Amino acid sequence: MTIPADATRFVEYSDQFLKNVAVDNVIFGYHEKELKVLLQQPYTLDKWTVTGGYIKKTESIEQAASRIAFDRTGLKDLYLKQFGSFGNPQRVIDKGFTPQRIKEITGFEIPSTSWIFDYFVSVSFYTLTEFSKVESTKGELEADSKWWPVSELPPMMFDHEHIINEALSALRVHIAHFPIGYELLPEKFTLPEIHSLYETILGKSLDDRNFTKKLLLTKIVSKLDETRKIGRHRSPFLYQFDKEKYEEGLKSGVALVF
Amino acid sequence: MTIPADATRFVEYSDQFLKNVAVDNVIFGYHEKELKVLLQQPYTLDKWTVTGGYIKKTESIEQAASRIAFDRTGLKDLYLKQFGSFGNPQRVIDKGFTPQRIKEITGFEIPSTSWIFDYFVSVSFYTLTEFSKVESTKGELEADSKWWPVSELPPMMFDHEHIINEALSALRVHIAHFPIGYELLPEKFTLPEIHSLYETILGKSLDDRNFTKKLLLTKIVSKLDETRKIGRHRSPFLYQFDKEKYEEGLKSGVALVF
């Protein structure tokens, strides 16, 4: 987040936060072959923002990212990956906050030399979750908070569209080297399901036979004896993640290049 | 940089800088099969730091990184790559700055609630240069500024050793996808020279025949008719970078995996 959506309240409590630096989380949600991103709309602006917040003086940037993600999703233990930081003087323009505007809205008088009118460096993280798990909750000073398809974003504040694109690039690089899916698929899932997951995230189609071959080679999933009856066609076998191999893959990496 | 080496002067001029966020540059230098890193030692501390500085309100973080690198190396147009940001409350401990200490040294009285005593988020970049090109200049309040072998670092402030290790990891990933060497080798160079460059940066030996094969496949270097007589053995042919292919590689990437 670049500009405090809740600037006036922020000024009251500002002592607990670092100045001129904040965290932005690009929260991706996957559900039934769709990739979405959770965005908020502040009252003060007709544009949308990624999920941001300030950093407490007593917490690390990773802890801040985690807390901020929890506040909007209700989820703990999200895997948050830092992918870049963004900062330039243009970020401060068109923010919807000027001393006059704040006085109009809240009655507070903030001197125009206050650091809240200087630009904020955004330290940015992304995460990926099953979006039906999320209880999206908006902040007090936000008009709305909702999921948007990554391919059809609304008008975004500042460079937030750029930040989302960078997050998606980083995610796509990431899944070539580390396993994903544990938080996104049911405990038992079919090959077509995990196949669609990879296709959706990568934004391209993958040969089903070669996909299966490479996936099974990593040993991170194992085949069960059960099948799932889902229509007038062959019933797909169920698979599940091999927790041990999966954890090892998260640590040491697993090549899974498509 | 996490803690202002020149805190008192900083307080005077602080209005031009962002608060609680700063840039650190890990400046790698290559010369004759050695990889070094440029470090500074503040007077106030017996530990060493990577090359850091503050961000002006009027400049982007990339511009800040560039300016800070220029101030210590005299080099413009360095390729500075952002590889991560670091921030946690531990960064503020053992920094060598307390209100008492500053008063002792400078006579200034700074309230202990000032933001300069809160932690700084470090937005970190690395760069790589031929180190004989660098005119290392120390800042006014630094005791010393010099090159250290990456494998034999002195005691470092905070997490700066960690930052250097992360920079080196990022550099090693980077050179698998983008060409390097243009700023590090003479205009005309031999295969063994560029071979050593890659071995040094990657910290492992590479089969010379396979190295050559892959390198030539990318077409970023081209063979000249000249050789260089350098001893009682076969004279190696000279090569030079194909500027066009090299530039294209910088933009679009060139796989060069060892």
Add this chain to the structure above:
DNA sequence: ATTAATTCCGTACTTTTTACGGAATTAATT
């Protein structure tokens, strides 16, 4: 029994990666 939708086994081919053998060149020395 037929049909449509889907799953998934298997194979052939191409490209990339890895591992080495050994010949060629240079200049000092014998």
Add this chain to the structure above:
DNA sequence: AATTAATTCCGTAAAAAGTACGGAATTAAT
């Protein structure tokens, strides 16, 4: 002029990884 030591670098063979498809098997509705 032959020998020697140091180094450069050409080339090949085998293994591994990646790519492209054909077509058979299964399910349930008709």
